[in-house]
Amino acid sequence: MSLPEVNALVRDNHIMVLAANENVLAQIEKGRWIGGTIPYFMDVEGGCMSNDKVFVTDLTHLVSDARIRRYDDRQLFGLTADRYRNGFSWLLVPGFSDIHFRFALDVNDYPGVFDAPLMGWITGVDLADIGKVSPKILDGESGQFYDNRAIALHCQLPDSKFAKLDIVNLFQQGDGDIITFPESGFSATQCMVNGEKMIFADYLKQHKIDTRLPLVANYSGAMINISIQQVDDGKVSFYAPVVKNQVYKFAMPVKDYVTDFKKLIPKSTANVVGACNCILNYLYSDLEGKKTGALTGPFTFGEIAYVLVNQTLSVLSVEYLV
Amino acid sequence: MIPNSSHQLWNDLLTEKHQPTLSSLSLQMKLNALKFAVKYNKISLDEAIEDLYRFCANNAHMYQKDVNTIFNLS
Numbered sequence: 001m002s003l004p005e006v007n008a009l010v011r012d013n014h015i016m017v018l019a020a021n022e023n024v025l026a027q028i029e030k031g032r033w034i035g036g037t038i039p040y041f042m043d044v045e046g047g048c049m050s051n052d053k054v055f056v057t058d059l060t061h062l063v064s065d066a067r068i069r070r071y072d073d074r075q076l077f078g079l080t081a082d083r084y085r086n087g088f089s090w091l092l093v094p095g096f097s098d099i100h101f102r103f104a105l106d107v108n109d110y111p112g113v114f115d116a117p118l119m120g121w122i123t124g125v126d127l128a129d130i131g132k133v134s135p136k137i138l139d140g141e142s143g144q145f146y147d148n149r150a151i152a153l154h155c156q157l158p159d160s161k162f163a164k165l166d167i168v169n170l171f172q173q174g175d176g177d178i179i180t181f182p183e184s185g186f187s188a189t190q191c192m193v194n195g196e197k198m199i200f201a202d203y204l205k206q207h208k209i210d211t212r213l214p215l216v217a218n219y220s221g222a223m224i225n226i227s228i229q230q231v232d233d234g235k236v237s238f239y240a241p242v243v244k245n246q247v248y249k250f251a252m253p254v255k256d257y258v259t260d261f262k263k264l265i266p267k268s269t270a271n272v273v274g275a276c277n278c279i280l281n282y283l284y285s286d287l288e289g290k291k292t293g294a295l296t297g298p299f300t301f302g303e304i305a306y307v308l309v310n311q312t313l314s315v316l317s318v319e320y321l322v
Numbered sequence: 323m324i325p326n327s328s329h330q331l332w333n334d335l336l337t338e339k340h341q342p343t344l345s346s347l348s349l350q351m352k353l354n355a356l357k358f359a360v361k362y363n364k365i366s367l368d369e370a371i372e373d374l375y376r377f378c379a380n381n382a383h384m385y386q387k388d389v390n391t392i393f394n395l396s
Contacts, residue, residue, distance in 0.1 A: 108355055220344060
């Protein structure tokens with residue numbers, strides 16, 4: 001949407017999650033919305049970058065109530081207490097911030113975290129601006145930007161409806177080595193490969209691992225990806241934390257992302273409220289200008305599907321109770 | 323209908339003796355978290371069974387299909 005179109009919705013008191021670059025978000029009037037910086041989108045016309053458009057997820061006609069809450073890294077643990085009895089929460093977290101790391105490491109321990117959908121994404125910037133400009137969230141009610149706070153839009157649903165969160169992940173565990181890590185974290189030096197202690201960076205080099213492929217953990221059937229950010233001086237950094245003692249395997253390669261993606265996305269998107277996909281899928285699969293079906297949303301620096309995941313599409317739906 | 327927490331398959335599910343294919347992401351995540359907690363002695367197996375049972379019972383509209391799969395119900 002264009003800026004005037006979005007501001008018209010704001011004036012009409014719409015409840016929204018907005019994604020755009022920082023300059024655009026700064027021009028949106030105060031209202032019942034939260035925003036995150038990101039200029040990459042999966043549009044109905046295909047993957048694109050835009051410095052003047054806003055991606056709008058309008059929840060107004062779906063929810064019976066909503067509240068916006070900001071959190072610092074100490075308060076975030078209490079996020080689940082702010083939810084409605086029936087509903088969902090949409091969380092935006094600024095990329096590369098302390099709260100990004102805190103969230104990812106602690107979210108599994110949030111009380112009742114799996115009791116209601118926790119959807120969201122990690123905010124980002126133009127890839128050319130990484131290290132120069134910090135990703136941010138924006139509180140629409142106050143008009144304030146933050147690069148060290150997370151923001152949630154907690155939404156209440158009428159009792160006739162319920163929310164459901166799914167992921168679409170093209171990656172499956174390959175049939176290679178079993179890899180575990182002695183500590184949880186966004187980086188690792190040591191690992192265990194089939195029970196043998198190794199330097200993880202050495203393992204990657206010796207086995208000529210394609211580091212565009214994520215590590216994949218099997219969470220009782222859900223494939224959860226951890227992507228490799230860089231290998232530097234013997235230390236391997238990740239875009240989401242590896243979990244101590246969780247079993248990982250490198251993913252099987254995906255031959256044709258667009259074709260495989262279209263096969264996996266839901267046949268009907270009538271109940272879909274919102275989605276987000278990973279910037280790494282945009283980059284590694286060269287999705288600019290390529291149509292990936294009816295699901296639209298931002299390409300983000302990390303997807304939240306209860307926990308932080310990588311190279312994954314998160315999809316939130318709302319359905320009627322039968 | 324959610325089988326009572328005394329049903330053996332809750333135990334088998336958490337100890338990975340029974341590994342059905344589940345479809346609900348939240349149930350998969352919850353189950354994984356509980357298996358981990360039991361494996362590393364954060365909670366007892368009995369506590370995990372009760373927690374998982376309550377989780378499914380409180381959200382039966384979401385998990386009935388998976389519960390049917392777990393317990394071979396039609």
